[in-house]
Amino acid sequence: MPKDSGIGTSPKRREDIRFLTGNGKYTDDINLTGQSHAVFARSDVAHGKINHIDISAAETMPGVLAIFTGEDFADVGGNPAGWLINSRDGEPMKEPKRPVLAYGKVRHVGDAYAAVIAETVLQAQDAVEAIKADITELPAIVDMEAALAGGGFVHDEIETNQCFDWGWIEDNRAATDAAIKAAPHVTTLSLVNNRLVPNAMESRASTADYDRGTGDYTLYTTSQNPHLTRLLVCAFVLGIPENKLRVVSPDVGGGFGSKIYHYGEEALVLAAAKKLCRPVKWTASRSESFLTDAHGRDHVTKIELACEKDGTFIAFRTDTMANVGAYLSNFSTVTPTFLHGTLMAGNYTVPNVYVNVKAVFTNTAPVDAYRGAGRPEATYSLERVIDKCARELALDPIELRRKNFIKPDQFPYASAAGLEYDAGNYDALFDKLEGIVDFGGFKARRAESEKGGKLRGLGINSYIEACGIAPSNLVGILGARVGLYDAATVRVNATGNISVMVGAHSHGQGHATVFPQVVSEMLGVEENSIEIVHGDTSKIPFGMGSYGSRSLAVCGSAVVRATEKIINKATKIAAHMLEASESDIDFKDGKFSVSGTDKSVAFGEVAFKAYVPHDYPHDELEPGLEETAFYDPANFTYPSGAYACEVEVDPETGKVTVESFTAVDDFGNVINPMIVTGQVHGGIGQGIGQALLENCTYDENGQLLSASYMDYAMPRASDLPFYTVDHSCVTPCTHNPLGVKGCGEAGAIGSPPTIVNAVVDALHSGGHTHVTHIDMPVSPARVWSAINS
Amino acid sequence: MLNITMKINGKAVSGTVEGRTLLVEFLRNDLHLTGTHVGCDTSQCGACTIHVNGIAVKSCSMFAVEADGASIDTIEGQENTDGSLNKIQQAFQDHHGLQCGFCTPGMVMAAADLLQNTPTPTEAEIRNHLDGNICRCTGYHNIVKAIMAASGQDVSAIAAE
Ligand code: FES
Numbered sequence: 001m002p003k004d005s006g007i008g009t010s011p012k013r014r015e016d017i018r019f020l021t022g023n024g025k026y027t028d029d030i031n032l033t034g035q036s037h038a039v040f041a042r043s044d045v046a047h048g049k050i051n052h053i054d055i056s057a058a059e060t061m062p063g064v065l066a067i068f069t070g071e072d073f074a075d076v077g078g079n080p081a082g083w084l085i086n087s088r089d090g091e092p093m094k095e096p097k098r099p100v101l102a103y104g105k106v107r108h109v110g111d112a113y114a115a116v117i118a119e120t121v122l123q124a125q126d127a128v129e130a131i132k133a134d135i136t137e138l139p140a141i142v143d144m145e146a147a148l149a150g151g152g153f154v155h156d157e158i159e160t161n162q163c164f165d166w167g168w169i170e171d172n173r174a175a176t177d178a179a180i181k182a183a184p185h186v187t188t189l190s191l192v193n194n195r196l197v198p199n200a201m202e203s204r205a206s207t208a209d210y211d212r213g214t215g216d217y218t219l220y221t222t223s224q225n226p227h228l229t230r231l232l233v234c235a236f237v238l239g240i241p242e243n244k245l246r247v248v249s250p251d252v253g254g255g256f257g258s259k260i261y262h263y264g265e266e267a268l269v270l271a272a273a274k275k276l277c278r279p280v281k282w283t284a285s286r287s288e289s290f291l292t293d294a295h296g297r298d299h300v301t302k303i304e305l306a307c308e309k310d311g312t313f314i315a316f317r318t319d320t321m322a323n324v325g326a327y328l329s330n331f332s333t334v335t336p337t338f339l340h341g342t343l344m345a346g347n348y349t350v351p352n353v354y355v356n357v358k359a360v361f362t363n364t365a366p367v368d369a370y371r372g373a374g375r376p377e378a379t380y381s382l383e384r385v386i387d388k389c390a391r392e393l394a395l396d397p398i399e400l401r402r403k404n405f406i407k408p409d410q411f412p413y414a415s416a417a418g419l420e421y422d423a424g425n426y427d428a429l430f431d432k433l434e435g436i437v438d439f440g441g442f443k444a445r446r447a448e449s450e451k452g453g454k455l456r457g458l459g460i461n462s463y464i465e466a467c468g469i470a471p472s473n474l475v476g477i478l479g480a481r482v483g484l485y486d487a488a489t490v491r492v493n494a495t496g497n498i499s500v501m502v503g504a505h506s507h508g509q510g511h512a513t514v515f516p517q518v519v520s521e522m523l524g525v526e527e528n529s530i531e532i533v534h535g536d537t538s539k540i541p542f543g544m545g546s547y548g549s550r551s552l553a554v555c556g557s558a559v560v561r562a563t564e565k566i567i568n569k570a571t572k573i574a575a576h577m578l579e580a581s582e583s584d585i586d587f588k589d590g591k592f593s594v595s596g597t598d599k600s601v602a603f604g605e606v607a608f609k610a611y612v613p614h615d616y617p618h619d620e621l622e623p624g625l626e627e628t629a630f631y632d633p634a635n636f637t638y639p640s641g642a643y644a645c646e647v648e649v650d651p652e653t654g655k656v657t658v659e660s661f662t663a664v665d666d667f668g669n670v671i672n673p674m675i676v677t678g679q680v681h682g683g684i685g686q687g688i689g690q691a692l693l694e695n696c697t698y699d700e701n702g703q704l705l706s707a708s709y710m711d712y713a714m715p716r717a718s719d720l721p722f723y724t725v726d727h728s729c730v731t732p733c734t735h736n737p738l739g740v741k742g743c744g745e746a747g748a749i750g751s752p753p754t755i756v757n758a759v760v761d762a763l764h765s766g767g768h769t770h771v772t773h774i775d776m777p778v779s780p781a782r783v784w785s786a787i788n789s
Numbered sequence: 790m791l792n793i794t795m796k797i798n799g800k801a802v803s804g805t806v807e808g809r810t811l812l813v814e815f816l817r818n819d820l821h822l823t824g825t826h827v828g829c830d831t832s833q834c835g836a837c838t839i840h841v842n843g844i845a846v847k848s849c850s851m852f853a854v855e856a857d858g859a860s861i862d863t864i865e866g867q868e869n870t871d872g873s874l875n876k877i878q879q880a881f882q883d884h885h886g887l888q889c890g891f892c893t894p895g896m897v898m899a900a901a902d903l904l905q906n907t908p909t910p911t912e913a914e915i916r917n918h919l920d921g922n923i924c925r926c927t928g929y930h931n932i933v934k935a936i937m938a939a940s941g942q943d944v945s946a947i948a949a950e
């Protein structure tokens with residue numbers, strides 16, 4: 001009989017009710033008594049020397065309570081990078097200070113150099129207008145190649161614009177070079193992984209409160225990881241004792257990476273709240289979000305694939321410049337390195353891999369992890385060059401991939417890029433894909449399109465990602481400055497219902513529904529009697545939040561471990577109640593029974609006994625039924641997938657239409673198929689956005705040209721098709737208790753190359769065989785130019 | 790400052806606003822009807838969609854004073870009288886048409902407007918109608934599907950969830 005609850009079922013999301021009725025509580029929905037408002041003065045030049053900031057006129061404006069400039073924070077710490085990356089020569093990366101407010105210099109358009117706190121937003125805005133900033137504009141450093149060539153510096157004190165020059169794996173460099181030199185065939189591709197703006201629909205917001213009586217701070221903020229934000233603010237920036245700051249991230253309207261990081265605005269409202277002893281609120285406008293949220297991608301890459309004439313891969317060599325923008329955001333140094341370079345062996349048994357990444361400071365907004373974070377960049381480079389190689393050797397693109405796949409009996413597999421893949425079956429994914437997509441009918445569909453004057457292309461792709469971030473031991477060796485475990489507390493209340501406090505943070509992922517499915521399965525209690533608590537450092541154990549498709553693989557594992565501890569203790573209590581030995585107690589379907597008898601007690605009765613311990617083994621057990629577990633993963637998890645799409649290209653206009661899109665993914669075990677499917681849909685939507693529409697563009701003066709929804713093409717409903725999604729190919733993760741791998745980023749990783757491969761295929765079918773590549777976004781103008789070049 | 794009165798979700802309300810106060814600001818900040826969201830500053834995202842005199846309007850594109858005397862519906866007034874979800878809201882839940890929930894109030898209000906005028910819309914009509922509503926989470930698949938379902942169409946053939 002199919003199950004109707006627990007693991008593997010799709011209960012409706014309980015959190016939906018409040019969102020559908022307007023009862024969600026996002027940060028900007030929270031208003032505190034007596035609150036004042038912060039508005040920031042932001043640089044309108046990309047690079048400038050601050051001579052003087054005159055606030056005298058602004059200070060006397062109506063409603064103004066305080067004005068801060070960079071000098072007010074000159075003595076506090078900088079917002080740090082979370083990973084130390086060493087260059088190939090062993091030199092540590094350059095880490096210029098990232099201050100709360102700019103002083104000395106402004107380094108990108110939108111860089112905040114002052115903040116006004118006033119009674120109302122409008123008064124604060126008016127006062128910002130009255131600040132007189134004497135800033136001498138300097139030549140903007142925008143292009144990465146020019147930045148590396150020198151001239152001016154974004155940070156004068158480091159006397160270079162290169163943050164690091166990283167090699168992975170440096171010891172493999174010579175062998176890879178030699179293999180490429182000697183190879184019978186080498187395919188080379190230069191490409192750009194276009195810069196994106198994450199654009200969570202809720203813009204960032206932060207409201208701080210300070211209690212003069214107790215010295216306690218509270219920060220309501222749009223964060224994917226409230227404990228990480230607290231740690232950064234306390235230990236690195238403001239020096240507030242951690243136990244004096246409570247960080248609450250309530251409902252959060254999407255993150256996609258951009259809300260992992262600590263931003264200066266959070267520190268500013270905290271400092272201002274203390275100074276004024278009043279709550280201080282700030283909400284970003286969309287324009288501010290475009291200018292100051294951490295952007296994503298922005299790689300310029302050359303990749304070479306060396307192979308035998310029959311297509312057997314010999315080596316992949318990648319040379320990348322990665323833009324980190326004007327300041328190092330918290331994950332900006334790991335994203336283009338370990339989250340990118342370690343995936344450059346893909347799903348393949350290639351023996352030689354070498355990756356070189358130069359990270360470059362420019363006068364643009366910081367760039368950091370955005371959905372997929374490094375892995376979309378890896379997959380795009382690899383799968384585009386493989387596609388090009390297949391064309392050059394006249395091999396079928398699926399066959400070429402299959403020929404080089406790691407086979408199921410080769411796991412665990414040590415990849416040439418330094419990871420140990422624990423499980424996977426890439427051929428099975430393609431078998432499934434070939435079962436779903438009618439590849440045989442493609443010719444006829446192409447002919448049909450041609451009748452309408454359109455070119456039809458078929459794109460296929462495979463990917464692997466490393467998720468479930470991350471084993472602390474390993475990342476510690478690689479330079480991480482934090483651990484990447486997670487934590488959960490399971491509190492069984494006296495009346496038998498359950499609160500589960502988790503370190504993961506849901507900003508759309510559905511934890512409130514999924515985590516109870518796991519606990520319910522283990523304890524045999526109703527899902528609806530289990531409540532998830534998250535997003536408040538005063539309520540939850542210290543956890544690292546949600547990103548890198550880690551919530552279920554890491555925090556879900558902590559939930560399992562804590563629930564196991566509950567079962568352990570409850571078994572002891574039950575043994576006492578049933579006057580039996582603990583080893584004779586069976587626990588099944590929410591009932592403890594003495595094996596071989598009809599004696600039993602229900603879970604709820606045991607819980608009640610734990611809290612009303614009148615007749616209780618006090619010498620052996622403490623009262624209460626609450627357990628915490630911290631879980632540190634043994635390895636990354638490795639989701640993988642096989643994707644296909646068909647596009648139609650209008651050769652007259654260059655417009656690309658996605659006709660169909662199929663994603664077959666192996667996420668290991670699936671807890672809630674409905675939610676997993678939704679995550680894949682969202683990822684594909686963003687991936688198609690990157691491939692066809694989105695482009696974050698600065699001009700040569702460092703002005704952001706795509707700073708609103710009128711200039712930055714967000715995917716809309718009419719740009720996207722229905723998708724076919726399958727996750728029935730399952731190789732469970734071997735090292736976490738649920739056998740899960742994570743599904744949040746897959747779609748965004750797997751889809752961009754699928755689309756571009758299809759567009760190139762379409763153009764070739766139309767005889768435009770000179771087109772081997774078009775950079776994303778594959779806009780009508782670019783396609784048209786490629787056809788007519 | 791100007792005095793205004795209007796009907797919101799069937800109830801008469803009044804307030805005092807500056808000439809430059811946007812309708813969405815009046816709803817959120819003065820009336821604490823925070824279900825209507827603000828996702829942009831260029832009237833592009835649709836998170837602020839409400840109904841003014843029965844027609845879908847982006848409430849960031851109107852001054853509060855322009856709504857003086859109007860009859861307004863917001864997401865807070867969409868449930869059935871017994872407090873249950875209305876058919877559009879229910880379809881969004883049934884078909885997982887929302888993730889972070891931020892675009893959702895605007896989507897529901899836009900969908901209601903569509904179904905008023907086009908009771909059985911095609912996929913293309915739905916997608917076109919949602920052109921002014923951006924969702925970053927769902928890739929739109931389940932939103933379109935939910936609206937088709939809410940209009941009584943059989944959506945079982947649309948790729949699985
Ligand atoms: S807030 Fe009104 S359209 Fe974006």
Ligand code: FES
Binds near residue numbers: 887889891
């Ligand atoms: S559900 Fe998050 S923006 Fe639509």
